Amino acid sequence: xxxxxLTQNALAAPAVEVSIWALFWQASFVVKAVMLGLLAxxxxxxxxxxxxxxxxxxxxxxxxxxxxxxxxxxxxxxxYRSLTARSNEGLxxxxxxxxxxxxxxxxxxxxxxxxxxxxxxKVIDVTISREMERLEARLIFLATVGSAGPFIGLFGTxxxxxxxxQAIATSKNTSLVVVAPAIxxxxxxxxxxxxxxxxxxxxxxxxxxxxxxxxxxMDGFADEFAAIxxxxxxxxx
Amino acid sequence: xxxxxxxxxxxxxxxxxxxxxxxxxxxxxxxAPVDALPxxxxxxxxxxxxxxxxxxxxxxxxxxxAKVKTPVPRPxxxxxxxxxxxxxxxxxxxxxxxxxxxxxxxxxxxPPKAAPPKPAETPxxxxxxxxxxxxxxxxxxxxxxxxxxxIKEADKPAPVPPKLxxxxxxxxxxxxxxxxxDQPDKTPAKPVKEKPKQTQKDSKSEEFxxxxxxxxxNKVDPSGGGDRESDQEASLGSENxxxxxxxxxxxELDALTAAVTACFNPPVxxxxxxxxxxxxxxxxxxxxxxxxxPEIKAIPAGPAGQAVAEAAVRAVQRCAPYPFLPKDKFDNxxxxxxxFTPPSSY
Numbered sequence: 001x002x003x004x005x006l007t008q009n010a011l012a013a014p015a016v017e018v019s020i021w022a023l024f025w026q027a028s029f030v031v032k033a034v035m036l037g038l039l040a041x042x043x044x045x046x047x048x049x050x051x052x053x054x055x056x057x058x059x060x061x062x063x064x065x066x067x068x069x070x071x072x073x074x075x076x077x078x079x080y081r082s083l084t085a086r087s088n089e090g091l092x093x094x095x096x097x098x099x100x101x102x103x104x105x106x107x108x109x110x111x112x113x114x115x116x117x118x119x120x121x122k123v124i125d126v127t128i129s130r131e132m133e134r135l136e137a138r139l140i141f142l143a144t145v146g147s148a149g150p151f152i153g154l155f156g157t158x159x160x161x162x163x164x165x166q167a168i169a170t171s172k173n174t175s176l177v178v179v180a181p182a183i184x185x186x187x188x189x190x191x192x193x194x195x196x197x198x199x200x201x202x203x204x205x206x207x208x209x210x211x212x213x214x215x216x217x218m219d220g221f222a223d224e225f226a227a228i229x230x231x232x233x234x235x236x237x
Numbered sequence: 238x239x240x241x242x243x244x245x246x247x248x249x250x251x252x253x254x255x256x257x258x259x260x261x262x263x264x265x266x267x268x269a270p271v272d273a274l275p276x277x278x279x280x281x282x283x284x285x286x287x288x289x290x291x292x293x294x295x296x297x298x299x300x301x302x303a304k305v306k307t308p309v310p311r312p313x314x315x316x317x318x319x320x321x322x323x324x325x326x327x328x329x330x331x332x333x334x335x336x337x338x339x340x341x342x343x344x345x346x347x348p349p350k351a352a353p354p355k356p357a358e359t360p361x362x363x364x365x366x367x368x369x370x371x372x373x374x375x376x377x378x379x380x381x382x383x384x385x386x387x388i389k390e391a392d393k394p395a396p397v398p399p400k401l402x403x404x405x406x407x408x409x410x411x412x413x414x415x416x417x418x419d420q421p422d423k424t425p426a427k428p429v430k431e432k433p434k435q436t437q438k439d440s441k442s443e444e445f446x447x448x449x450x451x452x453x454x455n456k457v458d459p460s461g462g463g464d465r466e467s468d469q470e471a472s473l474g475s476e477n478x479x480x481x482x483x484x485x486x487x488x489e490l491d492a493l494t495a496a497v498t499a500c501f502n503p504p505v506x507x508x509x510x511x512x513x514x515x516x517x518x519x520x521x522x523x524x525x526x527x528x529x530x531p532e533i534k535a536i537p538a539g540p541a542g543q544a545v546a547e548a549a550v551r552a553v554q555r556c557a558p559y560p561f562l563p564k565d566k567f568d569n570x571x572x573x574x575x576x577f578t579p580p581s582s583y
Binding site for chain 2: 019020021039042043044045046047048049050051052054
């Protein structure tokens with residue numbers, strides 16, 4: 001082989017591909033795994049975010065509708081009958097649970113006013129906690145991704161830079177052209193970690209605040225309804 | 238949950254599609270090509286050594302003043318700078334006399350031409366005066382005859398030129414008289430060298446003139462004093478040429494060594510050539526040629542030492558003219574003590 005040609009081939013700068021796909025494909029196995037995991041976490045985070053926003057909006061609207069119906073002067077018996085036919089959530093679930101307990105206390109002609117307030121209170125508490133659990137489900141995943149995402153990305157970066165330094169040591173060439181793609185590829189992992197973590201943290205803060213607001217609203221309704229039932233019990237006894 | 242997952246997946250796919258489209262290739266930086274800057278390594282001694290100049294001169298913060306090539310000195314001058322007392326050669330005012338004595342030698346060819354008209358116009362006594370003035374002012378010219386005539390015409394209103402003392406014309410007077418008598422007979426070439434002697438003898442014999450004596454004793458060539466070497470201010474430095482004012486730069490020494498090394502042929506079968514050092518003493522002429530055969534100062538140790546030393550001498554001789562050596566630094570490389578190291582590539 002022509003020696004001049006040989007040196008030219010050796011000296012020619014390696015063709016550098018810096019597109020995102022090329023960077024991902026050049027990465028080592030560990031970095032690829034980290035990036036894929038972070039991508040999945042980001043997808044799942046956004047799925048949760050969208051789902052929760054939709055769910056909270058629906059819950060808020062259904063609460064508004066129920067309160068309008070509840071305070072419209074309609075008979076509570078009728079309301080109960082119309083609501084038991086379908087599955088309920090939010091304020092309706094609390095109302096149905098309390099009414100069911102009230103009805104059971106009056107079943108078979110026996111009237112046991114003893115302890116009915118306590119039982120109704122317990123049923124309401126259980127329903128509220130169940131509702132809150134449903135509202136806050138999967139929010140903890142957002143919190144986890146928000147705190148752990150940067151670390152996972154950083155791990156990928158450190159691993160990638162480590163292996164690229166090993167490659168540099170083997171190739172005995174410290175030209176920036178040789179070093180740059182590997183470092184760029186390694187930094188992609190941190191970028192993905194941050195991209196997953198930042199929306200997760202923001203969404204977690206907003207969604208947990210929304211859930212707390214809905215929970216306090218349910219608490220307020222439960223207290224009012226318990227007061228109404230308690231007055232009824234006192235009137236009848 | 239399905240709505241959220243679907244939305245999220247679609248969003249990520251769209252985001253990555255946009256990412257692939259927009260980050261497909263990084264925009265390269267615009268790096269303007271920089272021209273290569275030639276660098277010559279200059280020894281610090283060029284700057285740090287005391288330059289020749291005047292101690293009282295103003296210091297100029299011009300670091301390059303030591304490196305400036307000094308112009309070739311004008312003849313008859315020594316000092317650098319525009320000092321008023323630049324002229325190291327004293328002005329010899331009386332030198333005109335010696336010039337006249339010389340001119341008395343030089344003009345003889347013309348006398349035959351000049352002789353015929355003279356008797357008619359002027360008495361012979363005045364004639365040497367004119368020839369003298371002619372010689373004084375137009376010494377190099379051979380045909381003083383015509384000029385002498387012109388000067389004669391110009392001088393007539395004031396026959397005695399101001400520069401010459403009035404006494405002088407007298408002593409040479411007899412000579413022209415003799416010349417005038419002799420010349421018609423003799424050929425002009427022969428009497429040339431005899432005449433001055435005659436005049437001296439005659440003058441001595443006739444009368445003692447102290448001025449004439451001084452003129453005769455002054456054997457120095459006439460000179461108008463030295464010229465200024467340059468029109469620039471004297472630079473700060475020592476007036477004594479103590480240190481080497483201009484040293485050979487490293488690159489020049491390297492060039493010499495490289496040239497010698499290129500011509501070196503190692504002796505056949507010699508071993509350990511690359512560890513040897515042959516100290517040579519080479520003498521140059523100003524043309525860069527060798528003034529003599531290089532001298533081996535010490536023969537390197539080892540069986541091949543003698544052969545290698547001779548090979549080094551042959552190498553110096555083979556490349557002999559080294560025209561790249563700077564002539565203005567001839568003092569520094571007139572004698573070069575070089576430690577010649579044979580190239581190790583053999």
